[in-house]
Amino acid sequence: MMDFPLNLSTLYERTVRIHPGQEIVSVESDRSLVRTNYGEVDGRVRRLASALQNRLGIDQGQAIATFAWNNRRHHELYWATANTGRICHTINLRLFPEQVAYIVNHAEDGALFVDPDLVPLMERIAPNLETVRHYIVMGDSVGDTSLPNAIAYEDLLDEAEPWGEWPFLDERSPMMLCYTSGTTGNPKGVAYTQRSTYIHAISNLAMVSLTADDNVLPVVPMFHASAWGYPFMATAVGAKLTYPGPDLTPAGLVNLFEKERVTFAAGVPTVWLGIMHYLSEHPEADLSSMRGFLCGGSAVPRVMIDWFWKNRSILIKQGWGMTETNPVASVAMLKPHMADWEFDRQLDVLETAGLPAAGLQVKIVDDEGNRLPEDGEAFGELLIRGPWIAAEYYRDARSAQTFQDGWMRTGDVCKITPEGYIKITDRAKDVIKSGGEWISSLDLENTLMAHPAVAEATVVGLKHAKWDERPVAFVVLRPNANADQEELVGFLADKVAKWWLPDKVVFIEAIPKTGTGKFDKKVVRDQYADLLMG
Template sequence: MIGNMMFQPLLISSLIEHAVIYHADTAIISKNTDGSITHSSWGQIARNSKRFANVLQSFGFTVSDRIATLAWNNHRHLETWYGISGSGLICHTINPRLFPEQLTYIINDANDKTLIFDKTFLNLVLSIKKTLPYVEYFICLDGYDEKIQTAFPEVLFYDELIEGQSADFEWPELDESKASSLCYTSGTTGHPKGVLYSHRSTVLHSYATCLPDSFNFSAQDRILPVVPMFHVNAWGTPYAAAMAGCSMVLPGPMLDGESLVQLIDEYQVTNALGVPTIWQGLLTAARNSGSQLKSLQRNVVGGAACPPSMAQAFKDEFQCETIHAWGMTETSPVGVINQLKAKHLELDESEQFQLRFSQGRPPFGVNIRICGQENSNDELPRNGHATGHLQIKGHWIVESYFNQFSHALTEDGWFDTGDMATINQDGYMAISDRSKDLIKSGGEWISSVELENIAIAHPEVDMVAVIAAVHPKWDERPVLIAKKSASSQITEDKILAFFTDKIAKWQIPDKVIFVDSIPVGGTGKVLKKDLREVYGSVLLAKE
């Protein structure tokens, strides 16, 4: 016997339909590539998404054809998202910070039929155009521009395309298991791999992220997704915002601290989301400008471990709650989020803050475990001490990679993340390191994350990374790469002394290397592989 309830497929189009019916006048603020501001609304986003769906239909595409976007967080990009996925096509967001060879690979691997791009990427698109045999249309995500037309005669302009289209479009009732969007991993080793999300997985992920114990979105919020829409769909925020009826502030290409402070203060942002490198710049800019970031209630930190000193600064200086989260492309991306339980409110403030250092616990819909061996099912105890390979399963977790027919799971159906972690008795997970970034010194493990958290707390350091360097006696030893703050005169001895009494003496880095900049990838993560290639033998040279 089955239940006597209605069935409606979980579709991305239902999110934008909900937003237009119940939140049509809710503001969408967008910073354009030229720095100007466009004031839109969920109603206008919905109408233009239908206009763009009509454009795509006129091109003759069929269900599940891939449409690529190479664009920043702005209102036009948001409109294309809903127009593409809502009409049954697959929205393939591309990271413009990848190498041209990687861009060519993923566009061809996806067999994208159209490439939509912001005009800031014109030269990049022109440089790879001849290597994209499957792309039929190139659309500049802007109004008509004579200079672009001259440089790229076959280009089409988004504003012109939708201007002649009707806002009447009936979203098709698709199978909820149909693919909706495609994201590729950052490809730090080998070619990037595609992760193909479904309508069902995306809507369920949106429900989970809106929960009070997750991002806690509501129709009273004005959110600022600093994390790009090409980075795992901006952590799903454009979908969750439509579901909850949030107002959105889309920052475009200007992600520097000064620009973000201005947006937060001018548009009264309540919730912002981004990676630690972004928040470091925001803190510096707010201090320099004297801004108190009065409207900002919460900021979500993901993509890399949040340094405790950063969370402390947001709390003490700006009365802003920092929410630690963890995920990856293969997990849509939210896997765990750090929100306290009722019993934790009985702890003193320092104990609560200590608990906040972990990445958090899973929302309903996913489960996590740690195992002693990679891709095995020998689960380790949840005691907060045992460290193992982090594995995950759930409604929005990858099963297999796009265009790869083998499963990406363990024999018993879990995805091995490549992270090393602990899980305590309450289910709070703490990342020790990426398995490839752990440092094995004399048979003992050293966490580069723990060393980085100590170093970044020094007031004369702006950015740090710890890598494993080859050592003739101990196999590997930690080396600290550091970028000094402006006008700092800090020395190697002083920064190494800063570790005293904060960690075991044998875990203190052997060397400090001061650099002008530390390389980061397209998602804001430090490129430790690049640092290891340059400095991995520095201790051998010392001998």
Template structure:
């Protein structure tokens, strides 16, 4: 016997319809590419999204076709999120920080038919356009006529203005209802170990993910909150915040391309932001600005940090100096992206300061809907004792089953688990801690050393701005940790003094063998340290030095 409840498909458009009807006056504030502040509401976003569907239809976009975006966080990008997926097309967000070769590859792989772009990417598009002419019919710049760039496009590829198109369309479109498993959006991995791979999200997976990240022990957004997503909308859908915020009725404050510490502090204070989310490098820049300028965050209550491990120093500094709570999260493109979040359980809510911050360093507990486990090299499950370290695997309704172009289940093992590529521990309370990427783990004398733990200790030194640990070849131990650091401005790093901070914090045999000071570290398109470049450069450093 089936239940006697209404059966309504889980549609992304139900989110913006709910926001327009029940939180219609909640603000969407955008700092535009040109620098001006634009204000709108969820009611207006919903109306313009329906108008945008008519634009897409006039451009010949059909069901299932891919519409690319090359844009910062802003109100027009938000309109595209809902219009494209709402008409059963697929919103393909492109990371502009990728190389032109990678951008051309993923546009061709996705067979995008239209590209919507911010004007700041005009030069990038001018170079890429001739290489994507096989599928792309038009480039639409997301601006007013007065700010349209003049670039040359290949014959047969139209150059169009977003607001001109919107002015010529109407908003009589009615949101359709269709199968909730229909594809909604497409994000590509950053391609650090090969060609980027596409992850294709559905309406169902996206809505369930938004519900999960709004739970009390995750983002817990409320209608009174004002969320500023620093994480870009071109990077895993800004961690789901463009869906989760309107679902809760929380206002969105969009920073556009203005992500330096001074710009973020000014926007956060002016717009009364209460919660924000981004990667550690952005928050390090904000912290340095606050300290140097003597300013404060007036309304921010919480910062969510993900993308890479958050140094303990960063958590302590925001908490102690500015009264801002830092929450640690973990995920990946293949998880839509959030898989775990770090908030206390009843049994550890009253821990002392040192133990609490040690707990906060972990990536947290699985969200409802996500299951996880760790396995050894043979695939045998390992215990949740906080010390056994193994390959992290996950499963759930917003976890990738196959990459774009593949067959469902291609990316899973025989038991339906997705292998993340991370090495982790899980303690008895279910708190997971990433100790390394599988490709970055250091195997010294047959034992594993966590590069992440060593990096977090290094950045606690007052002279260190950024740090990376890589495996360097060693004649006796196979591999040994090599510490590569960038000094803070006007600071000098003493190698012996830096290595001394590891005493008593890790086993002696974990301590790096040497320190290399460089002017800057290479970064990926998503802001992470590019370990592959460092490994290639310093793989033989210890061997050469010994010789």
């Protein structure tokens, strides 16, 4: 067999040749909508690749940073770097300024690309960036900015000659840097490689079945774990791509789903909960083109899977993964013998974290590292390994805490069923240990969110004088809905063990979110640390 490198450029070139007229639709930072296609974008990608090398002086193996929304120019940066051996470092827009400065300096980014509406944010951070030589404003003009050595993106392309043949690259060379959201300590970097991203794309295409007939809209940000790989997966099969830009409101997304006839999307549960509530109030919205979407990043409420299927015939596929897993590692899929089950029984499968992707291996272990049975009862920490799982953090001494004996410790407490489905009980740091017994905050949250008055709910363990920790629920009610503690605890009473029932239910306006849209339990715990100690 040929020793042919797994380069992403081979997937890219195939689609440019076979599907040059397939659309790429982009909502820009000014909310305007631009239509282009793979053929037109290829010309721009080739000029951008030349500009990175000749105008900006970015060599192979060196990184550029992006501070941008999901749009066509961000797409062009993904491919101009991947196809030429440069590294695209995507910056989470929701990180604290000091964290942004840390990761840009740690990655040694030589140039930084920023969307026009985000320039004011970057201006405040720029004085602390040590390696950035050029700032490129992703638009037609630089505008009024204090950013040093600022260049307009379109000027950069206008001055460049198109790149010729894409080079063959070492398949183990890095092509993207993604940093964890850094809830404790500085964010940790993960270097995705040509090989890992290529195999991730091919394997995941088998799980979500994308084709050139699809229109894919990644709601998940391109600054978060390569938008779960969807820009690469969609390009690999020549699917239409629709990028939503900065308007991620339920109204904005539903409008785009309707007008562009989107067939598949991907995002975190908080996004889809918002869309579910919006659709409940706007039954006239036409989502008939949508066949399904991948939902991950945190546990997907059973009630939401049920609602979308029964009310909109849209199947939610729950996925699980981490920045360290490139990122999708499992997807909840029904096996053939489950096709005739009643939907309520199928929900027992669809609400799991799913089956590991082909090529990956998983196991659960106890506190001493002993492997536990996969009987659906035993629970322990999930370990994973495979060709698109990180082996270390990028230039970080903390690697030894996570990567041990050829496995990656995920920090997720799980069960694995005899059928092979992963059922996440909790993050190890979020498990509530009350009187020596474990309580799953995720199970409590999902059950609470099945109550018709509840929009969002998170449950944390707070200090307790007698039991060490007790669960407390923090609830956001739906607009114009009413419920009190007695009603919600009563709702839980016949669904969970008595000693799992929350000691208190606190009603709040909004649950704090992390930079990737997950419930930020650390903020909640810190804010209400002594609630039960009075």
